[in-house]
Amino acid sequence: MTADILPALTAEVRRAAHPRGGGCGHHPDAVLAEREDGTVVRHGDTVAKAHAPGTDLGEFSLRLGIAADLPEIFLAPLRSTPADLHGRSVTFWPYGTAVDPDTPDAAPWEAAATLLARLHQAPAPTGLPAMRGPLKAARAVQRLHAVRPHPAAASVLAAWAALPAWARAEAPMPSARSLCHGDLHLGQLVRHPADTGPWLLIDVDDLGLGEPAWDLARPAAWYGCGLLPPDEWARFLAAYRRAGGPGVPATGDPWPALDVPARALTVQTAARAVVKSVAAGRALDEVEQAVVDACARMARISPQLAQ
Structure with missing residues (x-):
C-alpha cells in the first residue's frame, strides 16, 4: 500500500x-x-x-x-x-517545475513534440524491452472489468475489442523500431533548473522499443475527441515533423500511422474515467463523457480493425 x-x-x-x-x-x-x-x-x-x-x-x-x-x-x-x-x-x-494545468494556452506542445522526435531517433541500448504503452492500456481495461456494471462500459469494451491484438498487448508490436516514452502527456514534462531551464521528459517506467506513433497518440486522441483545439494539435504535429520525428510521414496525412494508437489511448482514457467515476460514486463529467462517446463512435464504425 x-x-x-x-x-x-x-x-x-x-x-x-x-x-x-x-x-x-x-x-x-x-x-x-x-x-x-x-x-x-x-x-x-x-x-x-x-x-x-x-x-x-x-x-x-x-x-x-x-x-x-x-x-x-x-x-x-x-x-x-x-x-x-x-x-x-x-x-x-x-x-523541476511541472506544466501548469491552469494555463493551457501556455502548454509547451512544441517542446514536447521536439523532445519526442529526438527520443525516437536516439540509439537504444541492447536488451531494452518493449515500451509498455499497450500494456498500460490493457491494465486500464482490466480495471474496468473489475468494477460494478456501468452504462458506459459496453461502448468502451466494444471499442477495445475492435483494436488489433498488438494494441491490446496481446501480440508483439508490428514495428518496434524506436526508443519510445510509452506514456507521454504534459504531466511528463518539467523545466530544470526549475522555472528557467529547458523542458525535459520525466518518468522512464514505460520506456522501451516500440512504435513511435504511440507517443503521439494521447494528444491525437484528445484532438479526435474535441478536447485539444486544432491549432494546438497542428503546432504539436508540425514541431514533431520539423524535428524529423519518424512516427508519422514528413508530409501528408498523419492519421494512417496515428489511427490505431489514438483509438487505444481513447479507450484507455475512457476506461480510467469510468473506473474513477464509479469509485467516487458520481456521474461522468463533460470531459469523461466526451471520451466515452468517442468510444461509442469507434465501436460503430471500425469493427474491422481487430482483423
Whole structure:
C-alpha cells in the first residue's frame, strides 16, 4: 500500500537532500503523487519516487540508464542505480517545475513534440524491452472489468475489442523500431533548473522499443475527441515533423500511422474515467463523457480493425 511506503520514502528523500545531516526543517515535505503504481515525495530541490511493486530491476535499470545518458531529452537522475526500500525500487531526481494545468494556452506542445522526435531517433541500448504503452492500456481495461456494471462500459469494451491484438498487448508490436516514452502527456514534462531551464521528459517506467506513433497518440486522441483545439494539435504535429520525428510521414496525412494508437489511448482514457467515476460514486463529467462517446463512435464504425 502507498500509505505504508510514504513515511519511509519521506525519510529517504530528506537524507538524499541533506547527505551531511541537518537542514531538514527549512524545507517542508510535499507529496507529489500517491498511487499504487508510484509514490513521489519532494524535499527542497530533491524528489524521490517509489516505483510500482514488482518492477523488474534489470529492465528498470536499463531504462534509468537511458535517462542518465540522454540529459538533453530526459531529466537526469541524481543516482545511476535505484535503491531498495521495503522491496520497492526508489529513484532520486532534481526538482523541476511541472506544466501548469491552469494555463493551457501556455502548454509547451512544441517542446514536447521536439523532445519526442529526438527520443525516437536516439540509439537504444541492447536488451531494452518493449515500451509498455499497450500494456498500460490493457491494465486500464482490466480495471474496468473489475468494477460494478456501468452504462458506459459496453461502448468502451466494444471499442477495445475492435483494436488489433498488438494494441491490446496481446501480440508483439508490428514495428518496434524506436526508443519510445510509452506514456507521454504534459504531466511528463518539467523545466530544470526549475522555472528557467529547458523542458525535459520525466518518468522512464514505460520506456522501451516500440512504435513511435504511440507517443503521439494521447494528444491525437484528445484532438479526435474535441478536447485539444486544432491549432494546438497542428503546432504539436508540425514541431514533431520539423524535428524529423519518424512516427508519422514528413508530409501528408498523419492519421494512417496515428489511427490505431489514438483509438487505444481513447479507450484507455475512457476506461480510467469510468473506473474513477464509479469509485467516487458520481456521474461522468463533460470531459469523461466526451471520451466515452468517442468510444461509442469507434465501436460503430471500425469493427474491422481487430482483423
